Amino acid sequence: MVAGFGLGVFTLLGPVAAHPFSPNTAVLPDLGNHLSRRADPGDFYLRIMPLGASITAGDFSPSNEKNGYRKFTRDKLRSDGWDVNMVGNFNSGSMSDNDHEGVSGDRVDQVEDRARGSCRVWLPNVVLINAGTNDANQNFDVDRTGLRMQELINTIIAEVPDAVIVLSTLLPTNNQDAQARVNRINDQYRQVHREFVPVNEDGQEEPNPSIKVVLADMASFLTLDDIHDGIHPDVEGEKKMAAVWVWAINYANDKGWITEPTDSGKFDDDQPSRTCRKELGSGAFDYRSGRQVLYARAGEIKNDGTYIHSGIPRDDRAGDIPDVDDDGSMWFAQLVNRGNAHKLGEIDEMIVAKSDSSTSDNSPRKFTMFNGDGLDDFICIFANGEMHASLNEGGNPPTFRQLGLYKSPELGKGRDRVRLGDIDGDGRLDYCVMPDTGDVHCWRNGGLGAKAAYWQDLGSGGPVFTAKGMGDMRGVQFADKIAKHSGRYDWLWMSTTGRVTTWINQRGSGKGMVPSWLKAGNDGITHGGMGTDIGDNREHVRFGRLWDGRPSYIHWEIDDGHLKFDIWENRGRGGKYQKGDGIFWGDVTGSGFDDYVFIGPTGQVTVFPNVYDQSTSSDKYYRDDANAWGLPSATLDTGLSPRALHVGDWDGDGKADIIGVDRETGGVIVWYSNWDGNNFNWDRQDHRSTTNGWCTEGWGLLPGDHGAHFADVTGSKKVDYLCMKPDGTTTAWLRDFSDRPWRNVGQVKYTEDLDRANFRFADINGDGKADMVHTDKFTGNARVWYAIGERSDPENNAGSAMEWERPQLLFSGAARGENTFFPELSGQGRGDMVWIDPTSAHAWISFNSCAAGGDDGEETPADPGLPEYNPPDDPE
Structure with a gap:
């Protein structure tokens, strides 16, 4: 038998019998014919x-x-x-x-x-x-x-x-x-x-x-x-x-027991629900998915032009190094980062040493950065194509740690067909080989550590670059950022007189990781050459980053024990910024639909207001050719790099603001939106004195590789300040308390060992809290970590003050991950999947729709015809 549970008493004293009620409680209630006297x-x-x-x-x-x-x-x-x-x-x-x-x-x-x-x-x-x-x-x-x-x-x-x-x-x-x-x-x-x-x-x-x-x-x-x-x-x-x-x-x-529910202040019972958990493939069942949402017809939407090279002779930097043997050679590499330069701001040291001139640029020895830490490492390519490496661990002079075999050969090709370069622009060195066709096949250096955690075929079985019929394959090189600060290595073919033809490496479209290659201006000729023989292996021309991170052209030769060199400073322009780099989103007008925010190459902000509102039939969304966006706003000149700019509602007034971040300190400047239906009346407020030091992660090379993120992960309607390390570990300053503006809660997400560049924050289920999204680099397939809320016991949550559901694959991508975003374009408070073509700045949508049905409160449903139920008597 069981003793009475007793309200608030939590002790069972024995196993439950078939009829557990004591004689004191066995009196039967009089239910009577209840349904015949049902209350209204x-x-x-x-x-x-x-x-x-x-x-x-x-x-x-x-x-x-x-x-x-x-x-x-x-x-x-x-x-x-x-x-x-x-x-x-x-x-x-x-x-x-x-x-x-x-x-x-x-x-x-x-x-x-x-x-x-x-x-x-x-x-x-x-x-x-x-x-x-x-x-x-x-x-x-x-x-x-x-x-x-x-x-x-x-x-x-x-x-x-x-x-x-x-x-x-x-x-x-x-x-x-x-x-x-x-x-x-x-x-x-x-x-x-x-x-x-x-x-x-x-x-x-x-x-x-x-x-x-x-x-x-x-x-x-x-x-x-x-x-x-x-x-x-x-x-x-x-x-x-x-x-x-x-x-x-x-x-x-x-019995009069049911009473009116308490007003939560967070939702209205008479409004249809906008929250739903995303299901994989659900976008395909929305007939509106696939509609084009951006056409890039406005003159404000522009890139920085085709790359045009300019080389300025620098006689003041020419040199003459004595006592160099005839088998000497020179290289340029940043072995010591004395100025703590960011990536793309490297200044190279000059290295003079003996070389096997018979192998020239394809020599066993190379200095280049393979792990993205800002210091060039030492690489040796064996005759069979094996890549061996030693890691530059810093110091002045630097010290190197031997890592051994770094990459096995591919396609059976040896050293003469191996080329190295950062093809995807993530800061890590990729491995490429050329078969007899002259096409280039490359393997991506994946992972976060010193050694590659894995290698991925960037061409998914095909080449990343098709041969241009230039001739001798010994002239093929990948140069370290010919185009200013792009982060991607460009394809060069150098003649035996030093004349260079260049194809600029830009972000591609569609699935996969094959770049878009843009022929440089002047029919691709970027360097006129020396007019004299530089060797069959082009060994007497080097590139070095001597001023602002762009490689300058250096010609050298040895004469009577003297290594003499001349330098042409790279003053080229263009070829870096694609139209698609300027695509940002945010509800700057407060309509409930994200507006199209275009940020130009120099940090100029133009807003195209979304013309839809809640009164618009959802069937009409983005149906008509280019009619979804209003006239562009007056341009806001921020004076900041586009990489420093973000869009988010800083003050919780329902209108997203423009947020600028100092790369060094994380300090914030906000341009507040005061949209009045015609003008934004931007109000610039400098909050750096408050926010300096909150995030010193800066940003990386890829467009999405941000340390600072601004997203409302608490549901306060104001963005929180998130700081993400390269491995995805995230700390936060939250803004969900009304009695104080900020609170530092420390870590909110432990590392998932995934590339930071492919993380996004978007409210996927419409609960008012931004979720964490990670897109696959090749396919755009997206996994989602739903934000649950704050934990009082971070020590039991891997040190994180916020809890997230385990990731679920919820989006089937339509394009590579770096071209996939999740703005709220359907007015339902849920992130829709949008993919772009970075060259044209065109974009398409897959709607994140809740399942449809007929009982949303608009009409009273028919009686479902339930069977009659009569309750049993209580057991004795």
Whole structure:
């Protein structure tokens, strides 16, 4: 026998018997013919939280709609005259109002873990509990399941004291042993119910208990004929469950227990839900997906032009080094970063040493950076094509640590066909070879550490560069950023007189990692050459970064023991900034739709307002050719690099602002949007004295490689300041408290060992909190970490003050990751997937739509025709 649970008493004293009620509580309540005297629906919303596991979620429903019992329940209540809002942190099923709090596989204790937070947010006035099936199936401490259920109910009541709890008994199962456990749990649940709502001596239930619980006795109504897989109900079983839920809600209403839900201030019950969990491939089911959203026809949308080279002779830097043997040679490399220069700001040292002149630029020895740390390393290419490396560990003079074999040969080609260069512009050296065709095949140096964690075929089986018919392959080189500060190595062919033809490496379009190659101006000729023989292997011309990070042209020769050299400083321009680099998004006008923000090569900001608002039919979104955007705003000259600029709502007024970040200190300048319907009236405010030192990560080489991110991860409607290290470890200053502007919470996301450049922050499920998104470099497939909220115990969360769901693959990419973004273009508060062509600045959309349905409150649904349910008498 079991002693009475007692409200707030959590000790079970023995196993549960078949009929656990003591003689003192065995008096039967007089339920009478309840349905014949049903009270009218209230003039307020039933804010219902369906709480449980897979039966609640509908995950295993045999119906394709996967609504489970929820739609039948809601349709019946609505047809009876109730206003209904289903609530919860999860969304599934075809019904529009598809919110719930059901997680497949959860036991009662796990349901309780979720219930506290979800009830605090959603404040339901009715909670439907169907939980415990997994306790029975897992044989998890079965005789204490009733105790755990009591704790669950007390947890709910602590957050919503006036809520009505509808406690369901468990459904039958076809497993004999599990059914015995189900029976024991159901007996416990009946006693839990009776402890909360006792029967008095005259046979009537307590009319006004402090905790209002109605027993929904499913076990007496559903049979195994209603169970399609041994555990989950079939469609008729779902209808039967709905009939029991509706009976229980009406029973509570008859007693006057159901009261108007508490106003949360965060949502309105009469507004259709905009929250839903993204499902992989869902964009393909929205007929609007694939529409073009950007056409780049405005004159303000421009790049920095074709690369035009200019080389200025620098006689003041010419040199004559004595006592050099005839087999000497020279190289240029940044071995010591004395000025703490950022990437692309390197200044090279000159290195003079002996060389095997027979192998020239393809010599065994090279100095170049292979791991992106800003210091050039030492590389030796063996005759068979193996790449061996020694890491520059810094110091002055530098020290080197031998790493051994760094890359195995490819395509069976030896040293004479190997070329090295940063093809994708991420700061790490890639390995390339040329077959007999002269095409170039390259493998990406992946990972974050000194050695490559993996190598990826940049051409996905094909070349990254097709031969141009220039002739002798010994003239092919990859030069370190001929175009100013691009970060990508350009393809050069040098003649035996030093004449150079250049194709500029730019970000490509579509899937894969093949660049877009742009022929330099002047028919590709960037360097006229020396007019004299520089060697079959072009060994007497080098490139060195001697001023601002761009490689200058150096000709050298040895004469009578003297190494003499002349330098032409690189003053070229253009070829760096593509139109697509300027595409930014943000709701600068406060319409609820992100506007198109174009930031030009010199930090000039132009806004094209989104013409849509909530009154526009969603069918019209981006349907008409280029008619989605209003006239461009007056240009805002920030004077900052485009890499320093971000878009986000700094002050929480509903309009996104322009945010500039100091690369060294992280200090912030904000241009506040004061959009009045015609003008932005930008208000510049310098917040650097407050924010200096908050993020010193700066930015990397790729367009998306930012240390500073601005996203509302707390739901405060103001952006938080996030600082991300190259490995993805993120710290934050949060802004969700009204009594102080900022609070430093330290780490909010531990590393996932993924490239920082492909991280984005966007609200994917529409809950008001920005989620973390990572796109695959090749395919654009995107994984999402849903933001859950702040943790009080970061020590139990890998040191992170915020909790995130484990990542889920939710977007099927349409283009490579660096061209994929997630602005809110449908006015629903959820990030849609947009992919761009960086050369043309055209863009297309896949809508992040919640599942459609017919019961969103616009029309009263038809009565679903539920079976008649009459509750059993209480057991004696």
